Amino acid sequence: MTTRMNELLSLPGKVAIVTGGAAGQGRVAAELFAQQGATVVIADIDAKAGAEVADQIGGTFVATDMADEAQIAAMVAHTVETHGGIDILFNNAGVGFSASPRFKMAPITDTPLQAWDAILDINLRGPAMACKHAIPHMVERGGGAIINNASINAIAGVNGADAYTAAKGGIVSLTRVLALDWGAKGIRTNCICPGPVATAMINDLLDDPDFNSAMTTSIPMERVGTAEEIASVAVFLATPAAAYINGAILPVDGGWSAK
Ligand SMILES: NC(=O)c1ccc[n+]([C@@H]2O[C@H](COP(=O)([O-])OP(=O)(O)OC[C@H]3O[C@@H](n4cnc5c(N)ncnc54)[C@H](O)[C@@H]3O)[C@@H](O)[C@H]2O)c1
Incomplete structure (x- = not known):
């Protein structure tokens, strides 16, 4: 027997776009969206x-560079042509904390303009452009759910990651304004702010015992999160169980931001 609560957590007939769905949190979210009955479109730069x-x-799968508005628009159009509409957008793709100088994490005085632009283009402009192109289709469906993946960096400054932190702060503000602009059309926009999560993005850092120890002792639960612990919250926010949540900025961080 299906219980009422199981129904509220189900997404039958819904179409969900997951950006950055090839790996990490996005990959687990794509799996969970599918398990809850949604048809999933994965938009990622990693084609394989x-x-x-x-x-x-x-x-x-639609190969999409989130730094390129034309590719985002084409991905949205392909989703509508193939699946008939869009109900859910999980703006999850992001870069940062990589060894690549292209995405150099540094104080502003050491941040090359091209690194600033690359990080802002993918982590802030990309999600904004995905909303720009997806929202009209959600309006056609009578509503929808947008979930943005920010970071605890957006809640409290984390020194030395200036471009990343500025981009994630922008995501929080974008979430609020979209919640105001589109709530009356039935589109709920919410934001999750994960603490450190064990994915490829920070695995190299977590392999450093000193960094790992400093990180885990700063978290009340004394451990980093898993991709599933973030993805499941993103999926929850898309379901009818979260029908009255709009404009929320939700830390998912083991209590880090409670300090
Ligand atoms: N891992 C963490 O500690 C952590 C903490 C807080 C927030 N976040 C945020 O969570 C989100 C997911 O990160 P993750 O931890 O799963 O990292 P990840 O590196 O495992 O996955 C990121 C995904 O985004 C894709 N991607 C990268 N650049 C892209 C582009 N230009 N266009 C399209 N796709 C692109 C990658 O191919 C990959 O599939 C990011 O927005 C990240 O900033 C991560």
């Missing part, structure tokens, strides 16, 4: 891994 995940969950 993205196609593998799409095959595994019976979804669709």
Whole structure:
């Protein structure tokens, strides 16, 4: 027997776009969206891994560079043509904390303009452009859910990651304004702010015992999060169980931001 609560957590017939769905939190979210009954479109720059995940969950992969508005617009159009509309947008793709100088994490005085632009383009402009192109289709469906993946960096400054922190702060503000602009059309926009999560993004850092120890002791639960612990919250926010949540900025951080 399906209980009322199980129904509220289900997404039958819904179409969900997951950006950055080829790996990490996005990959687990794509799996969970599919398990809850949604048709999933994975938009990622990593074609090989993205196609593998799409095959595994019976979804669709669209190669998309979130720094490129034309590619985002084409991905949204492809989703509508293939699946008839859009109900859910999980703006999750992001870069940072990588060894690549292209995404150099540094104080502003050491941040090359091209690194600032690359990080802001993918982490802030990309999600904004995805909203720009997806929202009209959500309006056509009579509503929808947007979930933005920010970071605890957006809640309290984390020194030395200036471009990343500024981009994630922008995501929080974007969430609030979209919640105001589109709530009356039935579109709920919410934001999750994960603490450190064990994915490829920070695995190299977590391999450093000193960094790992400093990180875990700063978290009341004394451990970093898992991709599933973030992805499950993103999926929850898309379901009818979260029907009255709009404009929320939700830390998912083991209590880090409670300090
Ligand atoms: N891992 C953490 O500690 C942590 C903490 C807080 C917030 N976040 C945020 O969570 C989100 C997901 O990160 P993750 O931890 O799963 O990292 P990840 O590196 O495992 O996954 C990121 C995904 O984004 C994709 N991607 C990167 N650049 C892209 C682009 N230009 N266009 C399209 N796709 C692109 C990658 O191919 C990958 O599939 C990011 O927005 C990140 O900033 C991560």
